[in-house]
Amino acid sequence: MLLMSTLTQDHDAIPGNAGLSYKQHPPEGEWDAIAIGSGIGALAAAALLAERAGKRVLVLERHYTAGGFTHVFHRPGYEWDVGVHYIGQMGAGSPIRALFDEITEGRLKWNAMPEVYDRIRIADRSYDFVSGAERFTQRMQEYFPQEGAAIRRYVAQVRDAAGAGSLFFAEKAIPAALARVAGPLMRRRFLSYARRTTAETLAGLTANRELIAVLTGQWGDYGLPPGQSSFGMHAVIAEHYLEGAFYPVGGASRIAASIAPAIERAGGRILVGAEVEQILLDARSRATGVRMADGRELHAPLILSDAGAWNTYARLLPPNAPGRAQALAEIERIPVSMAHLSLYVGLRRDPGEPEFGDTNLWIYPSADHDANLARYAADPEQPFPGMFISFPSAKDPDFARRHPGRATIEVVTLAPYGWFERWADTRWKRRGEDYDALKQRLAERLRAELERHVPAVRGKIDHCELSTPLSTRQFANYHQGQIYGPAATPERFRARALSPRTPIPNLYLTGADAAVLGVAGALSGGALAASAVLRRNVMAGR
Numbered sequence: 001m002l003l004m005s006t007l008t009q010d011h012d013a014i015p016g017n018a019g020l021s022y023k024q025h026p027p028e029g030e031w032d033a034i035a036i037g038s039g040i041g042a043l044a045a046a047a048l049l050a051e052r053a054g055k056r057v058l059v060l061e062r063h064y065t066a067g068g069f070t071h072v073f074h075r076p077g078y079e080w081d082v083g084v085h086y087i088g089q090m091g092a093g094s095p096i097r098a099l100f101d102e103i104t105e106g107r108l109k110w111n112a113m114p115e116v117y118d119r120i121r122i123a124d125r126s127y128d129f130v131s132g133a134e135r136f137t138q139r140m141q142e143y144f145p146q147e148g149a150a151i152r153r154y155v156a157q158v159r160d161a162a163g164a165g166s167l168f169f170a171e172k173a174i175p176a177a178l179a180r181v182a183g184p185l186m187r188r189r190f191l192s193y194a195r196r197t198t199a200e201t202l203a204g205l206t207a208n209r210e211l212i213a214v215l216t217g218q219w220g221d222y223g224l225p226p227g228q229s230s231f232g233m234h235a236v237i238a239e240h241y242l243e244g245a246f247y248p249v250g251g252a253s254r255i256a257a258s259i260a261p262a263i264e265r266a267g268g269r270i271l272v273g274a275e276v277e278q279i280l281l282d283a284r285s286r287a288t289g290v291r292m293a294d295g296r297e298l299h300a301p302l303i304l305s306d307a308g309a310w311n312t313y314a315r316l317l318p319p320n321a322p323g324r325a326q327a328l329a330e331i332e333r334i335p336v337s338m339a340h341l342s343l344y345v346g347l348r349r350d351p352g353e354p355e356f357g358d359t360n361l362w363i364y365p366s367a368d369h370d371a372n373l374a375r376y377a378a379d380p381e382q383p384f385p386g387m388f389i390s391f392p393s394a395k396d397p398d399f400a401r402r403h404p405g406r407a408t409i410e411v412v413t414l415a416p417y418g419w420f421e422r423w424a425d426t427r428w429k430r431r432g433e434d435y436d437a438l439k440q441r442l443a444e445r446l447r448a449e450l451e452r453h454v455p456a457v458r459g460k461i462d463h464c465e466l467s468t469p470l471s472t473r474q475f476a477n478y479h480q481g482q483i484y485g486p487a488a489t490p491e492r493f494r495a496r497a498l499s500p501r502t503p504i505p506n507l508y509l510t511g512a513d514a515a516v517l518g519v520a521g522a523l524s525g526g527a528l529a530a531s532a533v534l535r536r537n538v539m540a541g542r
């Protein structure tokens, strides 16, 4: 059965999901802060402000469920993650792990993926990404024996660039006056990497095109091929997974559900179905509250926006807000990242039958990632420029308890928003026959690719459902259905507006756009926002 509906259904309370209905539980009383959106960036900032400073934070989420891209959706017998496939740096001793442990108060458990967490397939050739920098280096040297020195220099540069990122991102949380003085020095080292493309940097290390294609085989994790992406972005992601990957036990919905108690204990609340229409400013242009889509006004002396930088400056702030035009111009100079398609697959699995897979698969038609993408963007009938196949049920030791006899797979690829734009103003589930036909065609192609690369699924597929860029637009409020907000080009890292600091007193950005994309990136955005508000580095511990 091929169901062609989009991501989610509008129902109120889903077991295990955080958040109460805004309609049924209208907010009353006083709030120390209001967070717009409930992605990991908002939840992390809210929990840190609650735990470190006792602040009552009202989290307002327009979707029917909390978590932003960490939310899950359900169909009878199944559940799928929308934006969480694997997360790095969750091993003991990692600062990201410590931060997660703090805001979830240790409730969230992490399951390590197998030692080979990513497998890169280029045409008929296959390369494994093994966890651990040493083992990774060794494995790459086994594949490319002539390239040992280049591989070692590559790993060293990835580590150096990602290490320099700490100071670069910390600069975003220090007071503006201090940033004017110390900022250039704090940013310099990371920018020396980030201003070059990934392709330029790798070309300086090796001329072996196959090796370059393998080392950049995770480019889908940041949505831009090597010729366009910043090496700073590449390094942050490559380093993120270098020691291996993890998955939240109980699925991605456990993330929001595990953070909610810390927010609620301080008197805060998470409300869903709560769309913010505008940020309210007083006569002195300070943020003082929000106006909801239903006209209600809510007030707080501190506003955190997790709705994305573009939404915040273009849609939520009044046009005459000071500094808005300049920040927006800077954000709009950066292209938005490409949109994506996700095929959500549900399978029947007999008792004792092995999993359909566990290692993530990255499938590429050839070693030239940039050319593959350009060809496909110009003609949708060309091969997918990269496909990511993930086996979420196999990563979650608790899945079989919740959904016995079932398994899930997700197949993700990119797709230009322009292919779908003409249906942007149609209604969900009523977009028309031509739209349904395009979806059907894309879903069938993705399904065929899945059956080709994972033959064990043949005859086992019970449910298949495609999300398009219009789903991302509708349910996650990314205006061009983009997968990651601003594209990870070199220019993205020069933009000063992508920071928790804003020109509006009492307004802070949080989430991926305040730091960098990815769950850990958006979490760091939350920590930076909390640090900027509290004027102390929350990452340094209590």
Ligand SMILES: Cc1cc2nc3c(=O)[nH]c(=O)nc-3n(C[C@H](O)[C@H](O)[C@H](O)COP(=O)(O)OP(=O)(O)OC[C@H]3O[C@@H](n4cnc5c(N)ncnc54)[C@H](O)[C@@H]3O)c2cc1C
Pocket: 036, 037, 038, 039, 040, 041, 042, 060, 061, 062, 063, 067, 068, 069, 070, 082, 083, 084, 085, 086, 087, 274, 275, 276, 277, 306, 307, 308, 311, 340, 342, 412, 475, 476, 477, 483, 484, 510, 511, 512, 513, 517, 518, 519, 520, 522
């Ligand atoms: C397909 C896909 C796969 C991914 N896989 C991974 C992965 O495996 N590992 C990884 O680390 N990262 C992954 N990511 C990226 C990661 O999920 C995101 O970068 C991160 O979760 C973003 O968090 P955020 O807090 O910045 O924003 P979001 O999660 O986007 O949350 C923002 C929230 O704000 C809400 N909002 C917007 N406007 C309003 C408004 N006006 N009023 C109220 N609410 C509003 C939105 O509805 C949304 O819930 C993936 C992303 C996608 C799309």
